[in-house]
Amino acid sequence: MIIKELKNLFLKMPFMTNSFLSKSKNTLQIKLHFLMASILILSCSFSFSQENTRIKNSSEKTNTDILPKTTFEETVILPLQKNQLYFEKVFLHLNKTSYFDDDIIWFKAYVSDIKSKPSNQTSRLHVSLLNGEGKTIQNQNIFINKGVGKGQFVLNDTLKNGTYYLLASTNYMRNFGVDHRFFQEINIINKLVSKESKGKNNYDVQLFPEGGYLLEGAENVIGIKSLLNGKGHDFSGKIINQKNQEIASFKSEHSGMSKCSFFYDLNENYTALIKTNDTLFKVNLPAAQKNGILLNIDNNNSDILKLIIKTNRNTAFKSTYKILFHQRNQIIDYVEIPDLETQNTIFEFDKKNFVEGVNTITLFKDNQPIAERKFYKEDKGKTVNLTIEKDTVENDSISYKIKTDKSLQANLSVSVLPINATNYTETVTIKSAFLLSPFVKGHIENPAYYFKKENQKRNEHLDLLLLTQGWTQFSTKEMITDLNPPYQYDFEAGFKIKGNVFPKPTNQLALMTKDNVIIDKIFLNEKKDFSFNNLLIYKGDHMKISFLKNQNEAIKPENLHVDSVQSSPFFNFNIEKSKTTDSVLHDDLWTELNTSGSIKLDEINITSKNKTYTERKKIIRKYKPLVFDIGKYDNLPIADHFKNKDLMYFLNFDQDTKLVKWNGIETHLETGINKEALLYIDGKYITSNELSSVSLQINEIDNILVQPIRGNKIFQVFTSENYQKDIIELFEEYLVTDGFDREKKYYAPIYDFDENKYSNWLEIDWKPDLVLENSGETYIKIKQNKQLQGYLFSVQGYTQEGSLISEIITIK
Template sequence: MPWKKNFVNYAFIAAITLLITAFQSSGEDFIQFISNKLHRYREVLPVEKAYLHLDKPYYVTGDTLWFKAYLTEGSLHLADSASNLLYVDLIEQHSGRNAALKRVQMTGGIGRGEFVLNDSLPPGAYTIRAYTNWMRNASEDFFFRKNVYVFNHEEKVAADTPAGKIDLQFFPEGGQLVADINTRVAFKAVNEAGFGQDVTGFVLAQSGDTVASFRSEHLGMGRFQFEPKTGESYRAFIKEADGKVTPFAFPKVHDNGFTMVVDNLSNTLKMRVICYAKIPGKTEIPVHVVGHARGIVAFVANGKIGSRGLMMQLPTAELPDGITHLTLFDDGNRPVCQRLVFINHSRSLNVHIKPSKPEYKPREKVDVEVTVTDSAGKPVEANLSLSVTDAGQILQQPFDQNIVSYLLLSSDLKGFTEQPAYYFDPAKSERKIHLDYLMMTHGWARFKWEEVLGDSIPPAKRYVEQGITLEGDVKRNNKKLTEKTALSLFLSNDSLSTFMTTETDETGHFTVYNLAFSDSLQLRIQGMNKKGNQSLSFTLNPFDAPRASVVKIPFKPVTVDARQLADFLKNAARDQEISKKIRENRERLLREVTIKAKKETPRDSRKLYNSADATLKVTPQMASGYMTVLDMLQGRVAGVSVMGSGMNAVVSIRGNRGEPLFVLDGMPVDKALITSLNVYDVESIDVLKGPSAAIYGSRGGNGVISVLTKRGNENYDYSQDIVPGVLVTKIAGFHTPREFYSPKYTPTSPPDQNPDFRSTIFWAPLLKTGRDGKARVSYYHSDATGQADILAEVLSPAGQPGFGKSVYPVR
């Protein structure tokens, strides 16, 4: 049954009170206190989670990496979070360099995109990340991350890298070792590549006696019983394959404190929590055990730890699937022990993938039906993405991350989770105890109790983005502004043209939020008041991507079979060579076409006349020395006299008594408008005398001065405009996703002689199931024979994830 949005399950608490004999009278007050604190924290700093479904686990240079993006809120995994902009970037692991960045527009928590892995991209290990601006308020450990490898066409499978130096850490259950209290100690060993490493070892006391031994059971993890003694200290050692013994630090033993042991495996409907304490002068200590799942309180149990400890039987039927965080609070309401447990009632969605036939032929049409149901077997309307790959080229990674394992497990753990889907595979009988090892060796780190219980929560430094943010700084004469300044912005592209205004703060900083446009926009920004505008300078702040940690020892983060890799690289090279030849043929055809004709200069529609008696072309260098158009004319055109300057200038053309007719972009205007023009906006000045001016009739009797502006020219390119006090540039918008190309091989289609060995046979990121819980797709298989893998990832609007896979043979 779905998890209700209660912050405290009071019915659950009532059941617990029947099982615990000693309670503080202030128990209800503590329940309200802790619930309010967590609720307040979630209001101020709510969590978002991002997830990417990729079409395959590894690629080759020249390939395309396709992805589907899911964005949820962090507590209930509702599919429509607050942010509408998701950043997806590709990080080169050995250098930490950001190789590519996409701004993905999210609609209802759903988006898509791709990275074209150009030949210029160095082969090697990469990490693809996904995060929102709001997610950057928390640790970057909670960004979505996935390791991929980009091969080159000549690469071969390298031999396995030796494990190298091993790191071994110990984790006492509950958080600490207390003298003379028997507890359990978990451990985890990892190699230099960050993967779990199997180890065998022992623990020695100061006397040199062996007091415990241990052996890892799964991915370098395991646990053992241990009872530390008063005044004793311990060291751990591992035995390596060559017989070498390596020492490691062992946790410190505390004379006083609390311990907490949790059994979440013996009974599927209840968990048993056992608490012990050793505090001088106290025989009974009132305590609280708080359980919360993703920041929402699930239960609060109260009791007293006596000389024989305290045992609680806590029902789990109403807890949500995923990680529940247990905290033991002492009588001063201080957190003293913590423990993670995983609840799995199998409430994830069931995804059944059914091809229409038991087997297919190369290039045959494939029809696939995907059915999504809940745990009760009822159909579910959901959003899903589906990938089909050639199993002869692409080896699906063992127990690779999927949307279920990520949302319920990995997204709430700090650090790398190896083979996360293993813990959700019903065929693995030991998965539950191995998952408990994982819970003991990973800590909850999304918040600290001190922050939650404190009177003031630090405000978020970054905001929720629902569109593109334009941010920059304005200076006057290269100095910071001392007052607010109004700005005008003109944004345009082929399909959009808009004008808006904004204002800087007192220091000259300005921000424009929630711009919604794809690809790029041309931006023109300037001050709105004429006074001092030319002394303004503008700087746009580029997007500052989070720094990525550098992996010191490069490794292949994928498992690849030598034969499959050879086929993959051979077929990729062949497909790219075919595409290259097609492009070359098209270019050759274009070069063979020769067009001969006399070039005609297009007539400027602003000119009534065919030619002028004199033309002055205005350059930025020329304009920089003058205030008005008439000042530029002075002494530059024979027969034109300009007396005075600025607004008071008097103009005449030799042989005429009065002032000439002034024309601006083909329209007669008065002299005042001409003298008020910005000289940097002027393209050229034409002077017409005598007969040339006759086309304007009697108005041109004293000659004509025709001013042509850059903006009046229909071919004017704002990006070439250099004007003091004005910034013209382009800004990036939402990524415009490409469509996945899938060829059609119908009986009526002309035969295609080019071989088709796509590694990604089909990619459908935007599928939806109907009321019957079904979605259907059709595509044509490639020339490959063997087996095809189908993977589907699903998320319902209510936040229930699902994952399914299937195969079909091709002969």
């Protein structure tokens, strides 16, 4: 909307007198760019234009002025809008938040754009399980399709008891830094003793002037935050002047946060005295500025946002001040502040013109940012209410109907637990993950609190959280770089397989499955290097690479090298040291709940330390019919440089075991110095007369196991299925080690403990694939447990239009 003269706006207001119009015209030179406004001397009310907004071109003229060469649009608006990056957000819905050491963490991933609509840009999500120090234990690559994906982490008894974390992000999110990754705390139980970790208490007291600084000769608002070992802690305190006179008092209101207001006298200094845990802290308040503008807000009204602009007598309006409304680099609007005739001026804005979630107000002086304040806007029009009611009971199962109050399409996940579940504490929801956390720096303690309707002061406490965010002085260039960073990291649409091959009988190269189905074809164009891109492949898949002639006739490459694929980096995470409870179980309770071997472990490829654990169980189960004591053997890893060699070459150079003849007559295997080795192939002992005729190639072998006995060795070699069926494999197979992790089918764990006595630790069901069609309803069926008092349903999800669904529903 092109700039309009203030006079034209006032003429539309019949309640204003001509004398006021005249005075207003002479003294209030406010420029409205996207806003239509009514302005009063002490109270100004704004409502955003309903027209299609646009930036006014600097070459356009109005009948009030000609824009200078360097305008606010050119310095701030256009750079924020130039090459705007897509903004992604991530949420993981977990089936519960406390797990036994042999449990499985089941989760569903949601990836959205800045408006909370499903993201169609990314197909790969990185999810990590971290220990209490923030070190990565396991990684998962989750396939994201139309904004959702599923996965799981298999736990085992190598994990110590305590606090762990889940971290999730897309590669593209790295453009915006580390603060926007999804982060959630969980508990893993693996210990008899319940105790608190010992350590020195670490206190942290912080002061946050509203807007970013204090001003002499004006009423100031300041936020106070007290942390004990990284978590909010109760406190009380006061502010005193240089004469030790109390001028304001305060006490913690929520999660170690509070605020107070006081008049900052000229040439005065102030100190905050804060008492927490019988410890008194003295913190000097920041020195106040001699002149300037304070930025305060009142967000208590559900429909109107009040913006209070304060100044003092020393401040002369010789500079140009502007207010920018935005959500990161998404510009909502901006307005120029007039030459104020009073030290306190109130602007009122209709909230329907702001976006859902955290909005930011930035104050500019001569196109340089000088103050900032965040506020939250709840969009009631996007609220979706959900109900669950019993539908039918059939044999040992119950059917429940899930219904929303609107006809819409939605993707949901539901965790079903006992009504008195001890293993579930909701601290993160899709609403907190999409509407709050991405727009706030640092860790938020229990963000789900601010979105639970039963918390009557949640809006007040949320504003307190945003007040205590603080603000770091930026130059305009630094601010623009922070909000609209340069493009560095790509969307990931799959995986790559790269390498080189020569000679080239043809220029067409194919990637095939184990069953010789062509996945992808590329044209080499006289190059020896190749790259198959954007592949939907999974860890553990077997691939083949072949040249193709006419009519897809395959030709085996003579010299083929496949690069070791480098995954996009998973990051460790800086965890603030905190004093946490190591176990949520008492000693006597653990004795009865001891779940060693109580939950069935599924088979899955996981990282290093745990991979051996699960693969060993699989190998023992597979080969025990052939070798009764297979559990005494260790699996030998086979390095890549042996893949084109034979068995005897591998034994010689990897195991120091070679064929020798005793007295030139009998052939046997010698290992080390004067020690012997025995060889079994598929459970059959290979005699001395047969050893010299063994010609197995490494690519014909699935596993090689060894059992050392006092320096001697017994080798168990197990051949591939193709070898056993006498099938000659012309093409080498490559095992995919860097691909998507396959989702597993959910199954409820089987417990050894008394389920009736400890029903609050049970896990009933996990439904990650619920879809609401246009009717806004669907059904789920769960196994009936008559011993339970009722069920707890944790429901999370979103609609195609970006409405978020987050409910905890209990049914007795």
